[in-house]
Amino acid sequence: MDKSIGSRFFSAANHTFLVLLGVMMMYPLWREISLSFSSKEEALRGGLFLWPKHFTLDAYRSILKSDYIWTAYGNSLFITIVGTVLALFFTSCTAYPLAKRTLPFKKVFVSFVLFTMIFSGGLIPTYLVMKELHLINSLWAVIVLHLVSAFNVIIMMNFIRTLPEELEESAMMDGANPIRIFFVIILPLCKPVLATLALWIAVGLWNNFFHSFIYLNDKSLMTLPVLLRLIIAGQKEADQLGEAIETSSESVIAATIVISLLPILSVYPFLQKYFIKGTLLGSVKA
Amino acid sequence: MKTKWTLFGGVLALASLTAAAGCGSDADAPKADANGTKGEEKTITYQFMRNLSAETYPADGGEARTEILSRLEKAGIRGFDYKVTLASGDDYNTKLNLLATSGTLPDFFDIDAKTLARFVDQGLIQPLDDYLKQAPNLMKVVPKSNWDQVTFNGKIYALPNGKRPEPFNLPSVTGLVVRQDWLDNLGMKQPTTLDELHEVLKAFVTKDPDKNGKNDTVGLTGMKDSSFQPIFGAYGIIPTFWLERDGQIKKGLVLPEMKEALTLLQQWYKEGLIDHDFPIMETKQMEEKIVNSIAGMFEGSSFYTEKSGNSASLALNKLNPKSQLNMLEAPIGPGGKRGYPEGNAVAAAPLRALSAKAPNPAKLFEYLNWTADTEDTGGSMLVSFGKEGTDYTFDKATNSIDLITPYADLYKKGFSNPIRMVYITDRRSAKPEIRHSVDIVNKTLIINQLWNSLPAEVDYPDLEKKLWREYLVKIVTGVWSVDKYDEFIQKYYAQGGKEVEKQANELWKSLNKK
Structure with a gap:
């Protein structure tokens, strides 16, 4: 060489x-x-x-012994895990039929999905809908809002299109119905794209500040991003009033950030290999 | 984001229509009082919402709630309960707007002056006058002038903060803070005039005041929002204040004194006495310079002058136990004028408004009146500082409160700021050094003639925040000459300043007639 x-x-x-x-x-x-x-x-x-x-280790000691961070941790984990699983399920359920050439009115359905990508209801109408659904002050509000995103559906759709149709035909010959084909054949083949989407959705849910802030009122429903914001803002307020607060010094803020990063950091390396594959596959064929 | 906000406005307008239509039902709110006395057995849980960060506040109100409710019982107020929601930062207003449009406003909540004006127009909140008549303690703690900023069409629509009568509870706390140990090292006295201040700053920069053998100190530091108010004060003006000139009020920044002060600042900057990095620094960077003993002087609140009052002073004290921060008296200018800016009395805490739909407000005000009661049977001390003996001790001789439980733990128990629905400035827990500094600041104040926010200021928000700051920073740093300031005054009036000044004068005259 x-x-x-x-x-x-x-x-x-x-x-x-x-x-x-x-x-x-x-x-x-x-x-x-x-x-x-x-x-x-x-x-x-x-x-x-x-x-x-x-x-x-003072900073860690002072956070780890407080209960509010564990409440927030639990809520964030719940939203992220349940939210991601449900979002993957609903996204793939939406994407699979739309990827079929034989679906009647396919273009209409696809344009419905696309429409939501460009236009959204806006904050207030969404809030009013959530209120009528009695989802205000419930962790489900955050989960429901992130169930199906048009962008993810399109990525998924494009991925499913690349799978050979013969696979499904042969399964059909063996007597499998479409639902079984979807769960037994299509979904396992979709692992790369599912992993990619899972990572996106999970990071999005884990970091979601705004929806948690708007829809959740109770102290017991606080999520990590909201808690972090409270701690950081608390330091400023305390200085203005001349009421120095132990819990919100610079090192405690840093420790809270590190702790809140851990779950995502530990998941990332394992999903990374799918991640690159999944994004590429989605994008090239789009 | 822009479109979202326009949408917001539209929907809010709609909401106001429905609110106006629903006025009929609001009208029976006062009637409910009469019924309220009969049905006192039924407990009403009032929803409070505060713009505050207190992550330790417990979900169920903690032991404070039990204690307060039992004390209320003893005081003869029955059937009252509360629940607090905390949210903080700029998004607080987004949340408040959403709650308003969806018709689910909390009963009693924090609000800023601008949102207050809008909510009044939209009929989302109700006037407090009738209830305040039943609440003598509230009328006692809130200074008369504080009501001006919350009065619309002759009616009071929000509860401003109050204060205790001691002078150290006055709203103005900001002034020039100096490293006293540096002055002592150099054998200099506290400067009283601009010339002496100049000498001191020069010595801070050149004579190695920290005696570390390195030329690493700066004189007057600041940050990107600094406007060197004590220096302007020495010329008798505060740029952002309304000042009286020939029977009219004008913003300080259009007055001729501006150019004199700017000339001086430009000169000082050129000599290296003002921190060269100030336009790009945040508060955090400024505090780093203080903690690292790099800055000798800065504009700051009285809380810096004692280590318990501020995290930066605490860190400075730990790293350098000999260090001492003191409050200077306002420097005297060439014309003999001096003064620190007056603090906005109402800005100490957010205003509190009462939802138009709040159930039986009379009972709520009975409670609020109780929390403002400083007598033994009243709740003022309990709500603010917890239980006497376990959470704080009160020394009558020095009129000071010693906190046993630090604030974070008070919040955890459910006391103090999260539930202070009547905010009463009470610095009896502050150390004597801080009280002394507040005294010094309040000795010489330049008074703002008008604190109210004007509609025109909402229409032209960039005049002060962008246009003026650009000219200030560029002239102080010497990019532009002082003469260029005339151009600013022209631009200021052309870009909306005229309207602002007109509205200000109209309002000022109408307020002064009373």
Whole structure:
């Protein structure tokens, strides 16, 4: 393998560039982690954090012993897990028939789906509908709002179209009905796209601030993003009133952020390989 | 987002129509009082909503709710219960608007002045005058002038914050905060005039006031919203205030004194006495400079002057125990003028409004009146600081409160800010240093002639926030010459300032007639 000087140089430059880019992406996260292990005073001093300064676990101790974070954690997990499973189910159920060439009025149905991508009801009408459905102040409000997104349906539809039709025909010959074909043959083949969508939906639900904030009133229904916001805003309010509050110092905020990141961080690497495949497949054929 | 807001407006307009149509049913709200006395056995749970961040507040109201309800019983107020919803930040208004359009407003809630004006127009909230007559304690704690900002067509539509009578509870708390230990290191006295201030800042920058052998200090620091009010104050104006000139009121920023002050600021910036990074700094960066002992002086609240009042001062004190932050008296300008900006008395806490649909408001106000009662039988202390002995101690001799339970834990028990539906400024729990600083600030104040927000200011929101700030920053940093300020005044009037000034004067005259 002879390489010209030019290509070696290019590769070196390329690597350096990508490593630098990687470091730039990683640093904000690393800074939060370092902050969360630093003492309060050091955290307030700011500046560059390559390593925790004045290593201490105080921040974690003070959050982990409070019950409100676990309530929020439980609610966020519930919304994310139940929401993702249901969303995948409904999205694939919508996408499968729409991917069939033989579906009557297919274009009409597809344009209905597309329509929702461009036009939405807006905040207030949606709120009023949710109110009439008695979903205000219920975790289901957040789940229901994210059940079927037009974009996901289209990605899924395009993926199903790439599956050979012969598969279904042969299953049909063996006596399988369409519902069985869908669950036994189509869905397992859709794993890459399901994984991709699952990740999108899960991250979206986990990070969802606005809907949780608007639709959930009770303290016992608080989700993590809302809690984080309360903690961060609490620090500012306390300083204005001259009522310093222990729970919302800079390092506690960082620790809360780190804790709230953990679940998604631990899922990501395992879904990553599907992720790339799934996105590509969806996009190229679109 | 823009379209969403327009939609919002449209639907709100619709909602107001329905609300207006529903006025007939609102009319029996006062009648309900008469029935209320009969049906007192039935407990009404009032829905409160506050714009506050208190993540530790318990879902069921905690032990505070039990305690308060039993104390209410003793005070003879029966059939009352409450439930608090907390939401915070800018999205609070989004939430409030949604609740209003869907007809599910809480009974008593936080509101800002602008939303208040709109809700009054739309008939979503009801006047408080009748109920206030039954609530002498509320009338006692809320200063008379505070009612002006919540009066529409001669009726009071919201409950502003009150304050205790001690002078350290006055609303103005902001001034120039200095590193006293640096002054001592340099053997300098607290500056009283602009010239002395100049000398001190110069020494802070050049004479190594922290004695660390490094040239790493800055004089006056600030942040992107700083407007150097104490310096302008030395020329007798505060740029964003309404000031009286020849029987009329004008914004400080159009007055000729502006250019004198700007010349000085530009000069100081050029000499390096003002932090060169101020236009790009957030509060957080400013506090980092304070904590790291880089800044010698900054515009800040009195709470900085004692370590328990502010997280930044606490950190500074831990890192550098010898450090001391003190409040300076307002510097005197060449014309002998001086002054810190007056604080908005009503801004200490959000206003509280009563939903048009609230059940039996008379009972609610009975409760509010009780929470504003500072006597032993009243609830003021209990609601604000918890139980005497376990949560706080009160020393009558020094008139000070010592908190045993810190705020975060008070919230956890369900006391203090989350349930203070009548906000009474009470700094008896603040340390003497802080009280002293508040005294210093309040010695010399420049008074704003008009605090009310004007419709024209809503129509032209960029005049002060964008246009003026651009000219201020560019002139102070020397990008533009001071003469360019004339151009600003022209632009200000051309782009809506004329209308703002007209409305301000009309309102000011009508308020002053009384």
